[in-house]
Amino acid sequence: MTAVIIIEGVVIVLLAVLVGGLLKSHAEILRQLDALGVSEDGSVSVGSAQTRPKTTGFEKAPTTTLAGVDLAGGVVSMSLDHGRGNTLLAFLSSGCLSCETFWKEFSGDFELPTPDTRTVILTKGPNSESPSKLGELAPERLPLLMSDEVWDTFRVPMTPYFLLVDGSGMVMGEGAAASWRHLLGLLRQSAADAASPLHMDTEGRRQFTDTQLRSAGVHPGDPSLYENPLEEK
Amino acid sequence: MSRLDQSGIAVEVPAGWEGAISAGGLQLQADGATEPTVMHLGSFPLPVERGSFGSGAVELMNNQDIFMALFEYGPDSVGTALFAEEGIPRNLQARQFDRNMLQRALPGQSGLQQFFTHRGRAFCLYVVLGSHIDRADLLPRVNAVLDSLEIQ
Numbered sequence: 001m002t003a004v005i006i007i008e009g010v011v012i013v014l015l016a017v018l019v020g021g022l023l024k025s026h027a028e029i030l031r032q033l034d035a036l037g038v039s040e041d042g043s044v045s046v047g048s049a050q051t052r053p054k055t056t057g058f059e060k061a062p063t064t065t066l067a068g069v070d071l072a073g074g075v076v077s078m079s080l081d082h083g084r085g086n087t088l089l090a091f092l093s094s095g096c097l098s099c100e101t102f103w104k105e106f107s108g109d110f111e112l113p114t115p116d117t118r119t120v121i122l123t124k125g126p127n128s129e130s131p132s133k134l135g136e137l138a139p140e141r142l143p144l145l146m147s148d149e150v151w152d153t154f155r156v157p158m159t160p161y162f163l164l165v166d167g168s169g170m171v172m173g174e175g176a177a178a179s180w181r182h183l184l185g186l187l188r189q190s191a192a193d194a195a196s197p198l199h200m201d202t203e204g205r206r207q208f209t210d211t212q213l214r215s216a217g218v219h220p221g222d223p224s225l226y227e228n229p230l231e232e233k
Numbered sequence: 234m235s236r237l238d239q240s241g242i243a244v245e246v247p248a249g250w251e252g253a254i255s256a257g258g259l260q261l262q263a264d265g266a267t268e269p270t271v272m273h274l275g276s277f278p279l280p281v282e283r284g285s286f287g288s289g290a291v292e293l294m295n296n297q298d299i300f301m302a303l304f305e306y307g308p309d310s311v312g313t314a315l316f317a318e319e320g321i322p323r324n325l326q327a328r329q330f331d332r333n334m335l336q337r338a339l340p341g342q343s344g345l346q347q348f349f350t351h352r353g354r355a356f357c358l359y360v361v362l363g364s365h366i367d368r369a370d371l372l373p374r375v376n377a378v379l380d381s382l383e384i385q
Contacts, residue, residue: 067237083249
């Protein structure tokens, strides 16, 4: 009888450890998904911690030179700090199901909410990707660069993944998007954040303040500018 | 700055510039034609769709931009009068540029075409400057690129 109780006890302890381990690993998976902005139902929400630009302010992209090969085997070097417009980096792969919608949209006549934005598709290098499959998917009018090095440099966590970089090589926003609508939302949010005075330099903040004051009817020399708000009238 | 190296052609791409070297290698195509090796460099974002001598790209240049193309001709061209010049052109001079040298004449721009042979390979170097008037100021950037150009 005692032996049975002991065996039962051991089994209960083992089951408790097993259940505890499963709960812990499940919690870890949920935590990792949450960090990537994916909810439990599999949707990726714009504005989540993951799609929110990672940086607290503008930060320089890890590299401003994208070097790789094209589908014809030529070598290509592209710049992110060319001083003209923005660049949308679309990290896609030929095998990911979520990428299918982006391959399709990028092949059509698409319009991005951020003006003057060039889209560059980045895949892993020829050793990690299928050039023939990419040849079927690749939009004719967009540059496609294959490079393991670029992926490593940008530490791409998943596909599809996007970065919006301005003409000086500063990252305006980045994140994953599960649908075309999510991507457009991410771009709108990144553009809005970029326009925030929090992300401006001193000159930008000065101009922003001037504009706000002028729109409120306060012009240079206005007496209210020289009043001490703490002084009793 | 990055380095492009393909089909025996190597060049340093200055910071902020873009470039590409095709994998042509004068390989024989199914239609019997040979695929030339073409190098393009630009101080501005290069469009995907562009001609061998920059059509589609030069239209996007501002007056401080530079476009450079190196086009390889087939072995039949080696030894002909047009390619008699030996060696990679370097240290280009402002007087060598002319508005009439442009493949696609655009207002304000200036161009240069130089045919040469190097190590038994025949090439045309084509350079477009965004401003003919400012060509002397733009040339040092062109010559810096040419200094780094190597052909095997």
